[in-house]
Amino acid sequence: MTVDIEAQEPESTAMRFEILSSALKEGTSATARIGRLAFPGRRPIDTPNFIAVTSRGTLPHVTPDNISKHLQVSGAYFSLEDFVEKSQQNLSRPPPIFSAPTSTTHPTPLHSFTGTPSHITTLLAARRLPAVPSPIGNSTKSISIFTNTGFQNLSTTEYLSAISTLQPDISIPLADLTNNTTATPTSKRALRMAERTDEWIVDWFSSPLSPSTTTFAPVLPIPYPIQWEYLSRLAEDYLPSHQLSGLAIHDPDILPDLSTHQSSLLSLPLLSLSNPSNPHQILRHISLGIDLSLPNFKTAVSPLSEGCSCYACASHHRAYVHHLLQAREMLGWTLLQVHNHAVLSQFFSGIQTTIKNGTFERERINFSRVYDPEMPAGVGERPRARGYQYMSQGGEENAGKKRNKPAWRELGPTAEGETPVEEVPETTQTPVQVPEGDGAKELQEKGLGEVVKE
Amino acid sequence: MGMWATARRMASTTRSASSAALTFELVGKCSTTRARASILTLPHGQVNLPIFMPVATQASLKGLTPEQLEATGCRLCLNNTYHLGLKPGQEVLDAVGGAHKFQGWSHNLLTDSGGFQMVSLLKLANVTEEGVRFLSPHDGSPMLLTPEHSMSLQNSIGSDIMMQLDDVLVTTHPDKARMREAMERSVRWLDRCIAAHKYPERQNLFCIIQGGLDLEMRRECCREMVARDTPGIAIGGLSGGEAKDDFCKVVATCTEQLPELKPRYVMGIGYPEDLVVSVALGADMFDCVWPTRTARFGNAITKNGVLNMKREMYAADFGPIEEGCGCQCCRPADQQGSLGITRAFIHHNAAKETVAAHLLTLHNVWYQLNLMRQAREAIIADRFPAFVNEFFGGLYPDGQSYPSWAVNALRGVGIDLLEG
Ligand SMILES: [Zn+2]
Ligand SMILES: [Zn+2]
Numbered sequence: 001m002t003v004d005i006e007a008q009e010p011e012s013t014a015m016r017f018e019i020l021s022s023a024l025k026e027g028t029s030a031t032a033r034i035g036r037l038a039f040p041g042r043r044p045i046d047t048p049n050f051i052a053v054t055s056r057g058t059l060p061h062v063t064p065d066n067i068s069k070h071l072q073v074s075g076a077y078f079s080l081e082d083f084v085e086k087s088q089q090n091l092s093r094p095p096p097i098f099s100a101p102t103s104t105t106h107p108t109p110l111h112s113f114t115g116t117p118s119h120i121t122t123l124l125a126a127r128r129l130p131a132v133p134s135p136i137g138n139s140t141k142s143i144s145i146f147t148n149t150g151f152q153n154l155s156t157t158e159y160l161s162a163i164s165t166l167q168p169d170i171s172i173p174l175a176d177l178t179n180n181t182t183a184t185p186t187s188k189r190a191l192r193m194a195e196r197t198d199e200w201i202v203d204w205f206s207s208p209l210s211p212s213t214t215t216f217a218p219v220l221p222i223p224y225p226i227q228w229e230y231l232s233r234l235a236e237d238y239l240p241s242h243q244l245s246g247l248a249i250h251d252p253d254i255l256p257d258l259s260t261h262q263s264s265l266l267s268l269p270l271l272s273l274s275n276p277s278n279p280h281q282i283l284r285h286i287s288l289g290i291d292l293s294l295p296n297f298k299t300a301v302s303p304l305s306e307g308c309s310c311y312a313c314a315s316h317h318r319a320y321v322h323h324l325l326q327a328r329e330m331l332g333w334t335l336l337q338v339h340n341h342a343v344l345s346q347f348f349s350g351i352q353t354t355i356k357n358g359t360f361e362r363e364r365i366n367f368s369r370v371y372d373p374e375m376p377a378g379v380g381e382r383p384r385a386r387g388y389q390y391m392s393q394g395g396e397e398n399a400g401k402k403r404n405k406p407a408w409r410e411l412g413p414t415a416e417g418e419t420p421v422e423e424v425p426e427t428t429q430t431p432v433q434v435p436e437g438d439g440a441k442e443l444q445e446k447g448l449g450e451v452v453k454e
Numbered sequence: 455m456g457m458w459a460t461a462r463r464m465a466s467t468t469r470s471a472s473s474a475a476l477t478f479e480l481v482g483k484c485s486t487t488r489a490r491a492s493i494l495t496l497p498h499g500q501v502n503l504p505i506f507m508p509v510a511t512q513a514s515l516k517g518l519t520p521e522q523l524e525a526t527g528c529r530l531c532l533n534n535t536y537h538l539g540l541k542p543g544q545e546v547l548d549a550v551g552g553a554h555k556f557q558g559w560s561h562n563l564l565t566d567s568g569g570f571q572m573v574s575l576l577k578l579a580n581v582t583e584e585g586v587r588f589l590s591p592h593d594g595s596p597m598l599l600t601p602e603h604s605m606s607l608q609n610s611i612g613s614d615i616m617m618q619l620d621d622v623l624v625t626t627h628p629d630k631a632r633m634r635e636a637m638e639r640s641v642r643w644l645d646r647c648i649a650a651h652k653y654p655e656r657q658n659l660f661c662i663i664q665g666g667l668d669l670e671m672r673r674e675c676c677r678e679m680v681a682r683d684t685p686g687i688a689i690g691g692l693s694g695g696e697a698k699d700d701f702c703k704v705v706a707t708c709t710e711q712l713p714e715l716k717p718r719y720v721m722g723i724g725y726p727e728d729l730v731v732s733v734a735l736g737a738d739m740f741d742c743v744w745p746t747r748t749a750r751f752g753n754a755i756t757k758n759g760v761l762n763m764k765r766e767m768y769a770a771d772f773g774p775i776e777e778g779c780g781c782q783c784c785r786p787a788d789q790q791g792s793l794g795i796t797r798a799f800i801h802h803n804a805a806k807e808t809v810a811a812h813l814l815t816l817h818n819v820w821y822q823l824n825l826m827r828q829a830r831e832a833i834i835a836d837r838f839p840a841f842v843n844e845f846f847g848g849l850y851p852d853g854q855s856y857p858s859w860a861v862n863a864l865r866g867v868g869i870d871l872l873e874g
Contacts, residue, residue: 049674056802063816064780064793066519083802089766096770096798106794113802115795230602316558319550323513323542330517351654368662407874409850447607448536448546448568452587 014244015039015169015214017269019358022289026068032287035267035357038171038350040212041107043074043119047269048355049122049290050282051075052232052341053129056082056148057114064115070311070338072345075121077294078110078155078163085147098165108167108212124168125248129275129294133179140196143174156200166212170271172248173204176219180194190222198230205243210254214245216271221250224257248273249438255288279347279371283364286351295344311335311340471715472515473685474655475614478715482834487842487867488736491833494717496614497656498554498562501530503717503738504829506729506822507564508746512537513557515819516746517812519561520611525782525791526819527827529560530614533740535607536571541641544610552612561696564741565613566721567604567632581621583639601646609652617688618647619723620662625696625704628664637664637671640690641678648682651673660719661859663689667700669707676711687712688719689737698859703729706866709736727756727824730845733829734838745822749814754822757848763800763814771797779819783813841868 038044051057052073059067059076067073083097097113106112110122123289127147134144143156153196156174163171164440172416177198180183185193204215217234219228227441238244246269249255258265271292276282282293312321312335321339325330354360444450470479475497508515508523509532516525523531533553533839542556550556553563569586578721579588584599595790601619608616620643621636644661651659661679665671679687692701705720712803719737723729724742732740745755750791752764761768762776772783775797783795797815803810825845832841842864850856856871864871 056807057799058807061517061808061812063522063809063812064795065522065791087766089665090769093766093769099772100796100798103787105792111800113796115793115799182754192746227662259587291667310522311519317547317550317556319542320513320556320558323546324554327512327537329512329514330812331514331519333808334517334519334812355548418493442510444597445543445545445612447603448539449585449588449597449603450595451590452598 009291017246017293019267028098031289031354032351032360033289033291034352035269035291037121037291039121039214042116042121042169045074045121045292046349046352048286048293049074049079049291049352050293050295050344051123051271053077053275053294053296054079054082054114056127057116059337061330061337064117066311066338067120068117071121073341073342075123075292076116077123077129078114078168079131080124080126081128081145081147083130084152084162086147086152094351096317098162110166110168121170122168123172123271124163124166125172125273126159126174127179130178130181131177131272132218132297135391138176138196140199143176146213153444156203160204160207160209164208167210167213169212169214170216170246171209171213172216172218172273174200174218175250175359176200177220177250185222187226190220190226193220193222194227194230197227198233201238202228205238208413216246216269218256218273219245219247219249219251219258224254225262226259230234231258231262231265235265239264244268246271249290250274252290259289271404280368282347283351283367286445287361287364293348304339308339308342308346310339312339312342314379327365343383353382455731469715473658476658476685476717478686478717479714482836482839483831484529484833485836486839486868487707487734487864489733489829490714490736490738491830492717492738494738496530496658498560498614499529501668502526502827502830504729504733504826505739506724506745506826507532507739508822509534509741509743510557510821511616511743512541512809513553516750516815517808518815518819520557522816523559523819524551524561526816527823528561528819530562530564531559531840532566533557533613534571535565535604535611536567538611539607540566540656541570544607547610547612550708554612556798562614563611563616564615565608565611567601567617567619568599569604569619581639583637584618584717585641590654600772601643602650605647605650605652608739609657613657615658615660615680615686616651618644618659618684620664620690620747622664622691623666625666625691626698630668633668634671637666638676640664641675641682643684644679644684651657656836660684660688662685662688662721663708663828664689664691667696667704672704672707673711678709680711680713684716686739688721690721691719692855693722694724698857699862701728702735702859702863702866705735705737706863707730707837712736716783726822727849727857727860728823730829730842731820733826733833734842734864734867734869740826745818746815749818750805750811752800752810752814753818754800754814755818757845758851759849763797763810764804765801768797768801771801773797775800776821777821779817780824781817785815787798841873842869 019033022031024245036044036049037047053390054076057078084095087093099112100109102109105118108117132146136151138142138295140145141157142153144151161172176193187250234244248271250273252272252274266289269291270289272285272290275294275296277296282295304321305311354363366422389437467657470477472645476543477495479493480490481493494501494503507530508528510536513533528769537549550803585598586597587596590597604619620640622638623633624845626640627633633643655795661682663675663679665675689705709718720732722742723740724744731742752762754761754763754775776784785792787872801808846856
């Protein structure tokens with residue numbers, strides 16, 4: 001009979017989150033824990049884990065085939081502001097993503113528009129991570145977002161409608177944020193942030209959402225006493241009604257307070273939106289109970305290593321990757337991304353093991369003793385927040401323009417017996433690359449001719 | 455007509471020729487044009503001709519992994535000697551054991567001599583009998599690249615096909631005496647390349663026919679070069695500056711004179727029309743950076759012409775980049791390995807995220823390889839003229855505005871585009 005009951009369970013339409021064990025015995029304290037988060041049709045995510053941050057719907061430099069083949073990533077963060085820019089040529093055209101067709105391989109409009117493999121769990125928020133602060137600010141019913149064509153308003157109703165159309169697995173309702181990383185809001189502003197976010201969450205939960213979309217409510221980066229009403233509403237109204245599926249926490253330092261005052265919320269999966277910039281921060285957040293992290297990619301840059309089994313390290317010489325970066329070949333970025341994601345995957349799976357073995361706290365303290373929290377400024381940093389490292393302006397006609405100042409100069413008057421060489425128009429041939437910093441001796445050593453003794 | 459075609463086809467039973475590191479096997483000839491289908495066996499495996507070879511300038515193809523390039527069906531691509539000489543340099547190449555190992559590419563490689571890249575630096579290089587003289591960047595000391603240097607570097611690279619150092623002039627060069635000097639010097643340099651080539655048993659050295667637009671000079675160069683019996687032959691100097699009619703005349707003049715059982719490589723061309731016409735004129739191999747370069751500007755090569763995905767009309771177009779294309783991006787969602795990429799997504803990220811360029815590169819490379827694959831199948835089935843008509847019909851659906859150079863060149867080998 002058990003079999004029958006299981007077969008009738010509507011598990012295919014619901015998110016499941018189990019806390020498997022935690023560093024402390026009671027699962028509701030602010031402490032490191034391991035768990036498993038599963039969405040129907042997606043690959044289950046063992047936690048603690050990380051979610052990859054996309055730019056304009058794609059993992060920078062990595063095509064979907066390489067994501068499936070070479071990355072262990074199982075979740076991706078998307079921002080709506082990456083998709084809703086006003087077209088300059090066609091102001092009345094609605095954002096195309098809203099009409100993206102679905103199929104069995106791309107089961108939601110979000111997966112479909114971005115070509116994201118179906119096993120990836122999708123998370124949709126309004127803003128990029130980190131978000132560009134807006135000079136305009138938010139209003140009672142909208143926030144200011146930064147699109148490819150400039151700042152524009154996003155109302156709470158527009159956002160809700162976008163979420164129900166795009167059907168992300170995880171949605172994060174709007175929060176009233178300043179996105180100012182340097183200054184903490186005044187207490188007056190902080191109070192308004194809490195009040196607006198609270199109003200917006202009531203609107204959110206009173207609107208119909210697609211049954212396949214879960215809600216991870218934002219927890220504001222302001223002290224607990226200022227947002228306690230909002231948080232107790234989450235715990236008392238929306239947790240029992242099963243409308244709330246997780247928390248999206250801007251500052252994990254609030255977790256001890258949550259543990260003291262609203263411990264029931266800690267049964268939910270806890271996502272950190274803090275975008276940690278080094279492994280120490282990640283470890284500290286996990287020690288407070290965070291299940292999912294959105295690491296800032298500069299974090300993970302580590303040298304390609306002998307022991308690494310990722311595609312970049314297993315299939316290519318380190319000399320080759322070095323060459324690609326030196327030569328500014330795009331494949332260099334791709335391979336670094338593959339490697340960096342592998343490093344993060346290994347890091348998180350190591351964390352899971354130590355939590356399981358009960359050695360997490362000890363290892364965490366060891367780690368902070370051994371490793372400098374300041375990561376070296378890596379070569380793997382993304383070229384630009386929104387962009388394309390080569391030739392972002394102009395069209396094909398600019399293709400021949402050199403990025404660097406020419407390092408070659410004219411040979412001068414033609415010597416006796418020499419024939420001047422005519423200019424070869426640059427048409428379909430490989431563009432000439434001007435070397436940097438290579439002296440004649442170096443060229444000679446490289447086999448590119450010999451120095452002529454005068 | 456039918457009987458003649460049959461008789462001619464019977465006459466062209468499979469024939470092949472081998473040299474130390476290459477076998478060329480002719481498997482089909484068009485009974486109308488000079489188009490040929492063949493199998494070229496190189497040290498790193500077999501490739502089918504006619505072929506388009508993508509250019510992985512600095513040992514990588516514009517963001518694609520070697521694995522992705524392999525998945526397009528590519529089995530022979532280019533590296534540029536000049537670039538590999540600069541980075542990583544001969545010492546690293548020797549230490550790693552050549553460019554195949556260096557870039558994780560187990561298939562064939564072709565390298566140029568490095569000379570063209572030097573000469574492209576405008577007035578920055580002079581050519582003497584010894585070699586190409588140029589000033590080193592930054593410290594300005596005079597340097598010299600000789601045929602011997604070029605061979606040594608290409609031997610270190612370990613390319614399956616290496617090119618001789620030649621004295622390249624634009625075909626439109628006005629000085630006939632200089633043109634003759636360049637042609638004759640290229641022949642002398644071939645001799646020096648042959649003498650300096652260390653591994654003829656595992657690397658193939660191709661000669662390069664020069665002589666500008668002067669057909670008589672081209673014929674003379676063919677005679678001289680052919681007499682030196684290299685395993686393959688390239689037609690050089692045609693890099694887009696000349697009128698297309700002149701280009702076709704040069705290719706036709708050379709192929710007429712070249713031995714049947716050797717591969718013929720027209721250097722530096724890649725527009726689909728140029729490829730198809732050159733195949734009709736009897737050429738087998740082509741390379742060009744254009745298909746991968748144009749991808750970075752958001753351009754998709756399709757049977758109906760080049761489409762710029764940045765145009766507003768593609769913003770909400772959820773069709774594949776090209777309907778019916780078999781590349782990973784375009785193939786129908788229910789097929790193995792389909793990525794389900796839409797024009798809308800390419801539009802969304804063209805010139806904004808490199809991934810859009812990588813996907814278009816995958817598509818464009820596939821398009822070029824597939825075009826040559828289709829030409830080959832058509833030649834073997836002896837329906838190449840019909841293929842040529844379909845191809846031009848796709849580009850010029852009005853059936854009228856065919857470029858006159860293509861009409862003329864094809865008429866010369868028995869295809870009348872205007873008659874359909
Ligand atoms: Zn690695
Ligand atoms: Zn395609």
